[in-house]
Structures are given as structure tokens and as C-alpha cells.
Amino acid sequence: MRLAELSERSGVAIATIKYYLREGLLPPGHRVSATTADYDEGHLRRLRLVRAMIQVGEMPVAQVRKVLGHVDDESLGRTIRLGAALWALPREPEPADGQGEDEATAAARDEVDRLLRTLGWSTAWELGAFSPVHRSLVAAVATLIRLGYPWDAELMAPYAQLMHQVAVRDLDFVETHHSEAEKVETAVAATILFQPVLKALHRLAQEEESARRYGLS
Amino acid sequence: MRLAELSERSGVAIATIKYYLREGLLPPGHRVSATTADYDEGHLRRLRLVRAMIQVGEMPVAQVRKVLGHVDDESLGRTIRLGAALWALPREPEPADGQGEDEATAAARDEVDRLLRTLGWSTAWELGAFSPVHRSLVAAVATLIRLGYPWDAELMAPYAQLMHQVAVRDLDFVETHHSEAEKVETAVAATILFQPVLKALHRLAQEEESARRYGLS
Numbered sequence: 001m002r003l004a005e006l007s008e009r010s011g012v013a014i015a016t017i018k019y020y021l022r023e024g025l026l027p028p029g030h031r032v033s034a035t036t037a038d039y040d041e042g043h044l045r046r047l048r049l050v051r052a053m054i055q056v057g058e059m060p061v062a063q064v065r066k067v068l069g070h071v072d073d074e075s076l077g078r079t080i081r082l083g084a085a086l087w088a089l090p091r092e093p094e095p096a097d098g099q100g101e102d103e104a105t106a107a108a109r110d111e112v113d114r115l116l117r118t119l120g121w122s123t124a125w126e127l128g129a130f131s132p133v134h135r136s137l138v139a140a141v142a143t144l145i146r147l148g149y150p151w152d153a154e155l156m157a158p159y160a161q162l163m164h165q166v167a168v169r170d171l172d173f174v175e176t177h178h179s180e181a182e183k184v185e186t187a188v189a190a191t192i193l194f195q196p197v198l199k200a201l202h203r204l205a206q207e208e209e210s211a212r213r214y215g216l217s
Numbered sequence: 218m219r220l221a222e223l224s225e226r227s228g229v230a231i232a233t234i235k236y237y238l239r240e241g242l243l244p245p246g247h248r249v250s251a252t253t254a255d256y257d258e259g260h261l262r263r264l265r266l267v268r269a270m271i272q273v274g275e276m277p278v279a280q281v282r283k284v285l286g287h288v289d290d291e292s293l294g295r296t297i298r299l300g301a302a303l304w305a306l307p308r309e310p311e312p313a314d315g316q317g318e319d320e321a322t323a324a325a326r327d328e329v330d331r332l333l334r335t336l337g338w339s340t341a342w343e344l345g346a347f348s349p350v351h352r353s354l355v356a357a358v359a360t361l362i363r364l365g366y367p368w369d370a371e372l373m374a375p376y377a378q379l380m381h382q383v384a385v386r387d388l389d390f391v392e393t394h395h396s397e398a399e400k401v402e403t404a405v406a407a408t409i410l411f412q413p414v415l416k417a418l419h420r421l422a423q424e425e426e427s428a429r430r431y432g433l434s
Binding site (some may be wrong): 003007009010011047048051052055056077078079083086094121123124127133134136138139140141143144146147148149155156158160162163164165166167168169170171173176187189191193194195196197198199200201202203204205206207208209210211212213214216217 | 226227228257258261265268269272273279291294295296299300303304338340341342344348350351353354356357358360361363364365366372375376377379381382384385387388390406408412413414415416417418419420421422423424425426427428429430431432433
């Protein structure tokens with residue numbers, strides 16, 4: 001398809017597409033003449049992904065480029081490629097107390113370790129602090145502890161198991177896609193776009209359950 | 218306990234506690250002399266909640282006051298009191314395109330309606346657009362549609378059911394608390410503090426599942 005059609009099908013303005021091309025967020029089209037290039041479904045898919053990262057993820061161009069670098073790195077195994085792409089996405093900020101490891105963080109690390117062993121999540125346990133997602137979890141638990149809220153591994157394990165069931169569905173969905181590139185792109189898009197859906201479903205389920213237990217009056 | 222002990226047990230500086238007292242975020246202590254007041258476990262609990270909203274939720278004082286107004290409103294039934302308090306918390310912003318209801322939003326509303334009917338979530342369906350959480354879900358789905366990602370009610374229903382299981386655990390936990398005020402306070406604190414934990418558990422579960430399926434290399 002030509003640039004005009006790519007613009008129409010994606011809903012992204014031609015000038016914006018040209019900007020993405022210049023910034024290297026979108027690979028060049030297939031040259032058909034000195035002034036015309038042709039774009040395929042891969043371009044459309046990539047354009048949607050870039051749009052999701054910039055519009056919904058509110059990510060700066062440099063960070064988008066970094067994520068795409070991992071998405072396109074065929075030298076990596078699938079877990080690492082997926083992990084690298086997802087790890088480069090924005091995360092909950094770690095507490096900016098600048099004091100390095102405090103008491104609450106150390107306690108949180110122990111609690112998360114215990115939880116992962118209980119669950120038998122051996123990779124998550126082995127990767128440990130190498131994984132930014134692991135660090136986010138420790139930071140979130142440290143905040144609970146610091147504010148005096150109780151942390152209870154027995155209470156948490158069933159939550160973790162439910163989130164594992166969610167993750168199994170995520171990966172099943174990713175696997176419905178054919179090419180390796182599509183799989184990784186889908187995982188990145190789903191992580192950005194799907195998180196708000198899941199969060200809203202959670203809050204809506206709380207409302208529904210509350211109404212069932214206590215009524216509406 | 219005296220102010221000094223309240224400060225020590227909560228980890229909140231005396232000057233900050235005095236500020237919260239002046240701003241009405243913390244009820245006054247029980248006067249024991251012209252210059253001394255006494256604080257109880259309820260003050261400590263409320264102080265932790267205020268801290269969670271301001272530090273973790275990054276909420277302005279006026280919004281904290283509004284949430285606490287709902288928490289303390291004993292004239293409301295539990296679902297409404299809970300709902301009002303949680304609805305006043307910050308949410309994912311609705312898309313600021315300022316064009317009012319566009320095509321994608323209308324389509325998203327239909328899809329969410331269909332999903333809720335499939336699930337049998339009758340309260341969520343009846344409350345519909347009255348609930349800010351419902352509006353957040355419609356907005357998140359509209360974003361998916363606008364960016365050209367498929368929305369599939371069959372794909373979503375099991376996710377919603379898993380989030381319902383999460384919500385059942387949430388309310389079970391809230392019910393372990395004794396007084397009505399504690400129940401509502403716990404629900405608010407959990408919504409703010411627990412969301413990052415759940416999100417990190419989800420991402421960590423994806424890593425774990427990915428490593429199980431594809432290995433680490």
C-alpha cells in the first residue's frame with residue numbers, strides 16, 4: 001500500500017508517519033520508484049505499536065526506539081527478547097528516597113523471596129534483582145511495610161496464583177500469532193494497552209462483588 | 218498515646234502530623250489538658266491511610282479530604298460508602314480528545330455492555346455510566362479499538378472472571394476487619410497500595426511462564 005493508505009488504515013497523519021520514518025521508529029517502505037515507496041501489513045502493525053507506546057504509554061521517542069531494538073533483535077531467545085522488550089517499558093518508579101537499601105526494602109526482599117519459593121517460581125527467584133519487574137515488586141512491598149501495613153505471604157500466594165493464570169492466558173494469546181516478530185510486538189502492545197483494561201475490570205469486579213454482598217442501599 | 222509516640226509509631230514527623238490536624242485530614246486528639254492531647258489506634262490507622270494517599274497515590278490534600286469525607290459518612294450503605302470513597306481516588310485519565318463521544322467510544326460501550334451481560338455482572342451493568350470505573354473500562358477498550366487492536370469479548374470474559382476471583386479475595390480481606398470505618402479505610406488503602414503489587418506480580422508471572430515455555434536462552 002502507499003503512504004496515503006497506510007495513513008488512512010492506521011488513523012495516523014501522513015506528516016506523523018514521515019516523522020516516525022525519519023526517527024527510525026518505522027522501517028523504510030519498499031522503494032518502487034524514485035518518489036514512491038510501498039508499505040505492507042508489517043508496517044501497519046509496527047505503526048500501531050509505536051502509536052500505542054507514544055499515545056497510551058506516553059513514552060519518549062528514545063525509549064520507543066530502545067524497546068523496538070529489542071523487539072527486532074533476532075539473536076535473542078524468545079524469553080530474553082520478550083523480557084528485554086518488556087523490561088524497557090516504563091514501570092512504577094522505585095521509591096526515590098535515595099538512601100539506597102533501607103530496612104523496609106531488605107525486609108521486602110526477604111518476603112518476596114519467601115513468596116517465590118512458596119510458589120515454586122524458580123526462574124523469577126533465580127533472576128531475582130536482575131529483573132526490573134522483581135525490583136518493582138520488592139519496592140511495592142517495601143512501601144506497604146514502610147507505611148505499617150501488614151504483609152502476609154499466605155495472603156499473597158493466592159493472588160500470585162491468580163495472576164499466573166492471567167499470564168498463562170496472555171502467553172496463549174501471544175502464541176496465536178504467527179511470526180516471531182508479531183509475537184513480541186503483540187506482547188509489548190498487550191502490556192501497554194491491556195494493563196488499564198485489567199485494572200478497570202478489577203475495580204468493576206469489586207463493585208459488583210460489593211453490591212452482591214451488601215446490596216446497593 | 219501522645220503526639221511523640223504517634224509520630225514514632227507512624228514514622229511521620231510531628232510537624233507533618235500537626236499540618237494534617239490543621240487541614241482536617243486527622244481528627245483532633247482527646248484533650249487531656251490545655252496543652253496535651255491523647256491519640257488512639259484509630260488516629261494511627263487514619264494517619265497511615267493519609268500517608269498512603271499522599272505519598273503513594275500522590276493525591277492533593279483536597280482530594281484526600283474528599284475521600285475521607287466518604288470514608289466517614291456513616292449515613293451511606295456499605296457498597297455506596299465503599300464505592301464513593303474508591304470513586305474519589307485517582308483513575309486512569311479518560312482520553313482527552315475533547316470531541317465528546319466518538320465512534321470508538323460508542324463501539325467500546327456496546328462491547329463492555331455485551332461483556333457484562335455475558336458475565337452476569339448485573340450491578341455493574343445497571344450502574345453503567347454512573348460508575349467512573351465503568352467509564353474507565355469503556356475508555357480503555359475505546360483506545361484498543363482506536364489503535365486497531367482487536368477486542369474480543371470471548372477472549373476477555375475469562376480475564377474478567379479471574380479479576381472477579383481477585384475481588385472476592387479483596388472483600389474477604391476487608392471483612393476480616395471489625396469496625397465499619399476500618400473496613401472502608403482498608404479498602405481504600407488496599408486499592409492504592411495493592412495495585413502496584415498486583416501489577417508487578419502479573420509481569421513477574423509473565424516472565425516465569427515465558428521461561429517455563431521457552432527457556433532462558
